[in-house]
Amino acid sequence: MRDLIVAKLGDEKIKKDLLQILREGSSCVELDERSVVIPPNAPLEVVARSYHCYEFEVSFGSHYRVLVAIGGVRSVANGIVDPGLCFATLWYSSACELITVDFSELWP
Numbered sequence: 001m002r003d004l005i006v007a008k009l010g011d012e013k014i015k016k017d018l019l020q021i022l023r024e025g026s027s028c029v030e031l032d033e034r035s036v037v038i039p040p041n042a043p044l045e046v047v048a049r050s051y052h053c054y055e056f057e058v059s060f061g062s063h064y065r066v067l068v069a070i071g072g073v074r075s076v077a078n079g080i081v082d083p084g085l086c087f088a089t090l091w092y093s094s095a096c097e098l099i100t101v102d103f104s105e106l107w108p
Contacts (some may be wrong), residue, residue: 043072064092
């Protein structure tokens, strides 16, 4: 299943979509506790990809979700990833079209 998701949503597409969102908006994202300025050359590392299939329309319906560590991965301890700057969660439709992006400090 992983290979299928990676084939549909490769690293290049994900990074391109995220960079476009950051360029269109501000390079400063508001998190719960603070604001983070994301430099244009910040490393982006895809941490997780998943597909969520629903029997009926809930929220976005069936969709893909991708977690990206902005600023790269600083460390991984007990399965918990510590990002360099913050996380971005990208939500894609079943047709792999970007729906929305959410930024957070903690592992979602």
